[in-house]
Amino acid sequence: MSTIKNLPTGSIVVGKLPKGCELCQRGRKSIIFVTGLCPRKCFYCPLSKERRRDVFIINEKEVTELNEKILISEILKSDSLGVGITGGDPLVKLDRTLFTIRVLKDYFPDMHIHLYTTGITLTKTILSKLEKSGLDELRIHPKPRNWRKIELALKESNMEVGAEIPALPGSVEEIKIFAEYLADIGAHFLNINELEFSETNALALLQRGYRMNDDYITAKGSRETAIRVLEWAAHHLDLNIHFCPAVVKDRYQTSLRLYRKAVAIAKNYQQVTDEGLLRYLKVVTKNPEKLQQIIPKSLLEVKENKVYTSVFFADRLIKAGYTVYLVEESPTPQRQILNIGKYH
Numbered sequence: 046m047s048t049i050k051n052l053p054t055g056s057i058v059v060g061k062l063p064k065g066c067e068l069c070q071r072g073r074k075s076i077i078f079v080t081g082l083c084p085r086k087c088f089y090c091p092l093s094k095e096r097r098r099d100v101f102i103i104n105e106k107e108v109t110e111l112n113e114k115i116l117i118s119e120i121l122k123s124d125s126l127g128v129g130i131t132g133g134d135p136l137v138k139l140d141r142t143l144f145t146i147r148v149l150k151d152y153f154p155d156m157h158i159h160l161y162t163t164g165i166t167l168t169k170t171i172l173s174k175l176e177k178s179g180l181d182e183l184r185i186h187p188k189p190r191n192w193r194k195i196e197l198a199l200k201e202s203n204m205e206v207g208a209e210i211p212a213l214p215g216s217v218e219e220i221k222i223f224a225e226y227l228a229d230i231g232a233h234f235l236n237i238n239e240l241e242f243s244e245t246n247a248l249a250l251l252q253r254g255y256r257m258n259d260d261y262i263t264a265k266g267s268r269e270t271a272i273r274v275l276e277w278a279a280h281h282l283d284l285n286i287h288f289c290p291a292v293v294k295d296r297y298q299t300s301l302r303l304y305r306k307a308v309a310i311a312k313n314y315q316q317v318t319d320e321g322l323l324r325y326l327k328v329v330t331k332n333p334e335k336l337q338q339i340i341p342k343s344l345l346e347v348k349e350n351k352v353y354t355s356v357f358f359a360d361r362l363i364k365a366g367y368t369v370y371l372v373e374e375s376p377t378p379q380r381q382i383l384n385i386g387k388y389h
Contacts, residue, residue: 047059047060047278049275055293057288057290059278059286060234060286061285062285063234065207066236069293073125073305075119076129077145078096078100080099082133089213090153090245093243093245096133097125097133099132100137101141109326120149122132122309123305123306127157132161139174142174142175150179158181159182159183159184159205161186162184163193172198175202180204183198183209184209191343193209196230208223208232210327212268215266216253216270220270220366221278224274234285235284235285235287238340239291239334240264241262241292242381250264256262263291268288303321303377304320310323313325315355322383324372326353327372328362329368339362340361369387371385371386
């Protein structure tokens with residue numbers, strides 16, 4: 046009998062977490078979206094319309110011209126120890142995927158890289174190419190007729206190989222059968238994700254009878270379905286199973302990564318908040334030069350009639366008669382202003 050562990054992040058585990066999940070929950074994984082193209086048309090796919098096309102995105106940054114410099118710089122900014130390669134299905138753009146893995150492994154030899162795929166196009170030859178490029182972990186989301194692709198990957202490679210599926214409410218027995226198969230063939234893990242509603246999949250989910258929880262994100266019964274499988278597996282299977290709630294992605298995978306990125310890119314005058322936002326002051330003035338008499342030049346930035354500086358100087362600026370605005374922006378490439386208001 047295995048022990049069911051409730052992790053501080055909210056994940057629930059039988060056995061141990063896959064290495065890729067360990068880093069993700071620490072916010073140390075970057076996400077590389079290789080393409081939105083996919084041979085499957087899953088009714089529950091949460092991808093936005095903007096991503097359901099052939100687009101390459103590193104974390105939040107869309108890349109139109111892929112090269113080594115862009116890949117490496119974005120990973121360094123996020124202070125990542127690993128990368129998750131996802132889509133769509135990255136194997137639809139195999140050369141692009143192999144290039145990405147090779148570049149990362151050449152520059153970061155110890156980096157852990159995992160990849161998601163439907164497994165539809167997976168062959169012995171492709172497995173060999175993925176492994177030689179440096180891929181560490183393969184996560185397959187197969188239809189029943191493609192289950193044998195997991196067995197193929199286990200036999201033909203030395204990579205960690207497992208499966209990843211959503212917890213569709215009411216699918217306890219179906220997941221049990223799949224989990225038994227994985228245990229029998231020696232798969233390394235099964236990840237079960239909480240089913241989420243999105244703008245693109247909401248209608249399909251509702252038409253099939255699924256309903257939202259009060260958070261307006263997760264599906265009712267999804268968590269309960271996963272937990273029932275874990276409770277059964279703890280007594281009957283020798284298989285690592287991880288239930289990943291939706292909150293883990295938002296609170297840990299994304300938020301911690303953005304915090305580290307903010308620390309890496311913050312200018313001298315910018316503070317990093319606990320939420321990973323860049324905080325600073327903005328002053329609009331016709332004479333920016335005068336502010337240099339109040340604030341050290343190294344702690345301000347002048348752009349036309351706007352001056353940006355540290356929150357530390359707020360009282361000094363207000364006493365000098367300036368109107369001061371407190372600004373908080375995201376550390377994403379778009380530099381979205383999330384909060385702005387007069388500093389009192």
